[in-house]
Amino acid sequence: MASLAGRGRAKIRAPRRGLNGADVDFETTWAVLEQAFNEIHTKNASALSFEALYRNAYKIVLKKKGEELYNKVANFEANWLGNEVRTRIVRQLTHSLLTLTEGSSPSLAGSVERKVAGESFLRTLKQAWEDHQICMGMLTDVLMYMDRVYCTDHRQPSIYAKAMGLFRDQILRSPARQGSPDLINILTSVILDQIQMGRDGEDIDQYLIKSNVFMLEGLYESDQEAEDEKLYLQLFEPVFLAASAVFYRQEGERLLKESDAGTYCKEAKRRIVEETDRCRSTLSESTTPKIQAVVEDELIRNKMKGLIETESGVKYMVDNDKFYELGLVFELEARVDARKPELTKAMQQIIVDMGTQINDAAVAVSQAPPPAPLAAEDGEQDKSRPNATKQINQQTVAALKWVEDILALKARFDNIWKTAFASDQTVSTALTRSMSDVINTFSRGSEYISLFIDENMKKGIKDKTEAEIDDTLEQAIITLRYLQDKDIFETYYKKHLCKRLLLKKSVSIEVEKQMISRMKIELGNSFTLKLEAMFKDMTLSEELTAGYRDYAVKTSGADPKRVDLTINVLTAMTWPLEAFRSGGEEEREGRTQINFPGSIERIKTGFEKFYSEKHNGRKLTWQTNMGDADIKATFPRSRNGRPMTHDINCSTYAMLILLLFNDLPADKSLTVEEIQAMTNIPDNDLKRNLQSLAVAPKTRFLVKEPMSREIKPGDKFRYNEDFSSKVIKIKVNVVSAGNRVEGDRERKETEKKNNDSRSFAIEAAVVRIMKQRKQLSHSQLLTETIDQLKAQFKPDVGMIKKRIESLIEREYLERMDDAPVPSYRYLA
Amino acid sequence: MSSELTDYVTLVSSDGFSFVVQRSCACISGAIKRMLDPAYGFTESRTNTCRFENMSGAVLEKVCEYFYYKEKYQDAKDAPDMDFPLELALELLIAADYLDV
Numbered sequence: 001m002a003s004l005a006g007r008g009r010a011k012i013r014a015p016r017r018g019l020n021g022a023d024v025d026f027e028t029t030w031a032v033l034e035q036a037f038n039e040i041h042t043k044n045a046s047a048l049s050f051e052a053l054y055r056n057a058y059k060i061v062l063k064k065k066g067e068e069l070y071n072k073v074a075n076f077e078a079n080w081l082g083n084e085v086r087t088r089i090v091r092q093l094t095h096s097l098l099t100l101t102e103g104s105s106p107s108l109a110g111s112v113e114r115k116v117a118g119e120s121f122l123r124t125l126k127q128a129w130e131d132h133q134i135c136m137g138m139l140t141d142v143l144m145y146m147d148r149v150y151c152t153d154h155r156q157p158s159i160y161a162k163a164m165g166l167f168r169d170q171i172l173r174s175p176a177r178q179g180s181p182d183l184i185n186i187l188t189s190v191i192l193d194q195i196q197m198g199r200d201g202e203d204i205d206q207y208l209i210k211s212n213v214f215m216l217e218g219l220y221e222s223d224q225e226a227e228d229e230k231l232y233l234q235l236f237e238p239v240f241l242a243a244s245a246v247f248y249r250q251e252g253e254r255l256l257k258e259s260d261a262g263t264y265c266k267e268a269k270r271r272i273v274e275e276t277d278r279c280r281s282t283l284s285e286s287t288t289p290k291i292q293a294v295v296e297d298e299l300i301r302n303k304m305k306g307l308i309e310t311e312s313g314v315k316y317m318v319d320n321d322k323f324y325e326l327g328l329v330f331e332l333e334a335r336v337d338a339r340k341p342e343l344t345k346a347m348q349q350i351i352v353d354m355g356t357q358i359n360d361a362a363v364a365v366s367q368a369p370p371p372a373p374l375a376a377e378d379g380e381q382d383k384s385r386p387n388a389t390k391q392i393n394q395q396t397v398a399a400l401k402w403v404e405d406i407l408a409l410k411a412r413f414d415n416i417w418k419t420a421f422a423s424d425q426t427v428s429t430a431l432t433r434s435m436s437d438v439i440n441t442f443s444r445g446s447e448y449i450s451l452f453i454d455e456n457m458k459k460g461i462k463d464k465t466e467a468e469i470d471d472t473l474e475q476a477i478i479t480l481r482y483l484q485d486k487d488i489f490e491t492y493y494k495k496h497l498c499k500r501l502l503l504k505k506s507v508s509i510e511v512e513k514q515m516i517s518r519m520k521i522e523l524g525n526s527f528t529l530k531l532e533a534m535f536k537d538m539t540l541s542e543e544l545t546a547g548y549r550d551y552a553v554k555t556s557g558a559d560p561k562r563v564d565l566t567i568n569v570l571t572a573m574t575w576p577l578e579a580f581r582s583g584g585e586e587e588r589e590g591r592t593q594i595n596f597p598g599s600i601e602r603i604k605t606g607f608e609k610f611y612s613e614k615h616n617g618r619k620l621t622w623q624t625n626m627g628d629a630d631i632k633a634t635f636p637r638s639r640n641g642r643p644m645t646h647d648i649n650c651s652t653y654a655m656l657i658l659l660l661f662n663d664l665p666a667d668k669s670l671t672v673e674e675i676q677a678m679t680n681i682p683d684n685d686l687k688r689n690l691q692s693l694a695v696a697p698k699t700r701f702l703v704k705e706p707m708s709r710e711i712k713p714g715d716k717f718r719y720n721e722d723f724s725s726k727v728i729k730i731k732v733n734v735v736s737a738g739n740r741v742e743g744d745r746e747r748k749e750t751e752k753k754n755n756d757s758r759s760f761a762i763e764a765a766v767v768r769i770m771k772q773r774k775q776l777s778h779s780q781l782l783t784e785t786i787d788q789l790k791a792q793f794k795p796d797v798g799m800i801k802k803r804i805e806s807l808i809e810r811e812y813l814e815r816m817d818d819a820p821v822p823s824y825r826y827l828a
Numbered sequence: 829m830s831s832e833l834t835d836y837v838t839l840v841s842s843d844g845f846s847f848v849v850q851r852s853c854a855c856i857s858g859a860i861k862r863m864l865d866p867a868y869g870f871t872e873s874r875t876n877t878c879r880f881e882n883m884s885g886a887v888l889e890k891v892c893e894y895f896y897y898k899e900k901y902q903d904a905k906d907a908p909d910m911d912f913p914l915e916l917a918l919e920l921l922i923a924a925d926y927l928d929v
Contacts, residue, residue, distance in 0.1 A: 045868060045869050045870055046869050046870070046871065046874065047871065048870055048871060049870065049871045049872065049879070050862065050863040050868075050870035050871065050872045050873075050878075051863060051872060051878055051879055051880065051881070052881075054859060054863070055881060055882060058926060134867075134868075137867070137868065138868045138870075141862040141865070141868065144858065144859060144862065144928065145859075145926070145928075148928065
């Protein structure tokens with residue numbers, strides 16, 4: 001700069017004086033401008049030269065008269081607005097508009113008149129505002145130099161902003177007449193009134209209202225024009241929201257009273273959409289979320305509970321499959337809270353209620369007295385079957401019904417969830433939790449599920465296609481998924497599977513294996529380990545049997561008279577053999593001492609020899625109470641008095657009993673005691689077998705004296721020469737061999753055993769964890785233990801504590817005395 | 829009385845020189861831009877002519893030259909310096925202030 005100035009010092013020509021306007025007279029120049037402004041305001045600008053006006057303003061500012069000019073312009077505007085414009089607007093005010101602000105309830109009769117008056121008021125106001133904007137735009141341009149130089153230098157708001165402020169003060173903030181409210185209040189109530197008409201279904205001029213809203217948005221509380229000081233936000237919006245809240249509160253109550261929940265939902269949804277539309281078309285977009293919140297609060301949040309609980313509420317919808325309405329409820333509540341607490345709560349309640357009904361029904365069925373005895377015509381003889389059999393069937397029916405009901409319940413709610421609740425995650429979790437609550441509160445759940453599978457394996461899948469079987473298995477797995485006490489289920493399943501395998505009740509081994517592999521996927525390897533071992537034993541046994549047959553032929557040659565043997569060698573640990581041991585402990589000793597007749601004994605020792613040659617060091621224990629035998633027996637008068645040979649399939653014990661009578665003259669009889677002494681069959685089994693041989697009408701190979709149902713000491717039996725039957729193959733059912741559902745005593749035993757095995761599982765888990773961690777606080781140990789055992793069952797905290805105590809006693813763990821929280825240390 | 833926007837506008841100096849310049853160039857000046865704004869309907873916007881009573885032809889010529897210079901090098905990085913006769917410097921500064929360029 002210095003060099004430039006230095007270079008041109010001599011050459012710079014002084015500007016002509018005319019340019020900086022030394023000769024300007026303020027008053028005359030202002031007069032010119034004022035005249036021009038009047039022209040502008042009366043829309044007469046075409047004859048004016050912008051440059052001339054601009055130059056005049058420029059001159060004034062250059063003469064340091066900027067402030068005067070500024071004030072003059074402001075005065076001019078204030079006068080113009082205050083006199084010309086305001087009177088024009090006030091003229092539009094009718095009495096009805098004035099009274100609106102006083103909050104008097106608008107009478108219906110005046111509504112048409114009010115609407116017209118309101119519209120014309122709004123129109124005039126809008127016109128005034130638009131004119132003002134245009135004029136001020138022109139003025140600002142002409143006075144640009146003033147804005148640039150004077151206003152920025154003196155920190156004055158631009159003349160435009162100033163003029164907007166004047167509009168606010170002169171028009172909106174001034175009372176229409178003496179003692180009446182400000183125009184802005186009238187404006188607000190007019191707009192609200194119009195909106196209310198719109199809500200009631202009348203057509204309103206949305207564009208007109210929108211223009212006025214624009215005006216309010218363009219004006220600010222102070223001349224600083226801070227964003228949050230818009231008149232719209234300051235004055236109009238709060239009033240609007242409050243009025244809406246009142247309206248929707250009443251609307252909500254009215255709807256709740258007058259219509260059912262479905263209609264309510266439809267209405268609420270419509271209102272929300274409507275308000276959003278209104279914000280877009282009539283008010284400001286910025287209000288959309290706020291008014292939505294108001295409507296949601298009033299129509300949904302505050303009413304949801306009532307809505308769900310009304311007669312036609314969610315329960316009704318579920319009962320009547322009103323998916324669309326449920327969907328609406330869901331949608332509405334999802335608006336106000338992503339977790340949908342009310343709806344999920346209601347749904348959970350419904351599931352639990354329905355589930356409890358199912359549970360109760362199952363209990364009722366299982367305990368109901370057996371239906372009128374089918375066997376009435378069979379007379380006394382049929383009563384020989386103990387009622388227990390029927391009781392058992394009853395239980396099976398109950399179990400089947402229970403599982404099916406549970407599945408139906410689940411299917412139903414899954415359907416609702418999919419169609420109505422948009423497959424929502426939170427709802428799904430809640431539903432799942434309720435389902436598992438239902439299943440787990442039912443104490444026999446594990447047993448019933450296993451029973452359900454059992455029944456299907458035995459009969460259910462007989463005539464089904466593969467797809468149907470798949471379906472059944474899947475269903476079983478579904479219920480299983482909810483089950484917490486998986487260890488109990490395992491026990492039952494093992495028991496049932498054991499019976500199916502040994503008694504050859506299973507329809508298809510293939511399907512059994514499928515089921516196992518499904519469980520493996522679902523519950524993990526360790527769960528199915530033992531079940532798979534059972535299958536392995538079965539296959540091995542088949543091989544053994546074949547092997548022994550070859551061996552027998554080799555060692556003693558083919559002998560048609562030799563008794564054939566099919567054997568199942570079972571690993572004692574994996575098979576729940578006690579399932580068959582219904583007689584209690586005394587049986588245990590009895591089993592080994594059973595006296596076999598020679599032919600049978602030979603085979604027994606033969607096999608033992610064969611087996612010990614193959615596997616050294618293993619001990620075979622004969623489970624004679626589980627075996628069965630095929631024997632041929634000839635009765636002299638079986639077929640219409642002619643002799644006939646029958647194939648009889650009966651239990652091993654029954655065979656032993658029958659073999660006794662082989663060596664006996666036909667007219668001789670044996671007492672119970674004698675039979676007992678000769679065979680050494682345990683008391684209970686003996687009685688049951690004798691019952692089926694001498695009492696059951698279709699398999700009465702023996703004659704009992706005296707003829708009665710109970711077997712008493714001293715009763716005599718002899719060969720029944722008069723036995724007759726049309727069929728060749730006869731199967732002897734041992735009474736109560738198929739105990740499918742446990743009695744109370746058995747249940748207690750199972751429970752006890754289960755608790756024992758749980759104790760072991762807990763101890764094992766605790767030791768595992770402690771071995772790894774060395775030291776751990778009590779609460780952490782609890783959580784980790786529960787976590788580890790979750791897959792098998794839900795451990796009881798008290799039980800864990802007891803186990804920890806016991807581990808401390810046995811010096812696996814010790815308490816840490818110096819720890820701030822109760823902690824344990826692992827003792828290696 | 830042309831109401832449509834022409835591509836060129838005329839700028840007239842106090843001593844009667846007329847300069848026909850591109851509208852886009854002339855509108856570099858905030859004052860001229862508003863003068864020609866058709867929305868308000870001042871005389872200038874209807875005739876597309878602006879008279880400047882306080883600028884000589886020499887000054888206005890330089891101003892127009894600057895308009896073109898400015899438009900040409902608007903976004904260029906290494907614009908060549910524009911040549912200003914020193915004797916006009918002060919008048920040009922006043923004109924620039926007046927025209928808001």
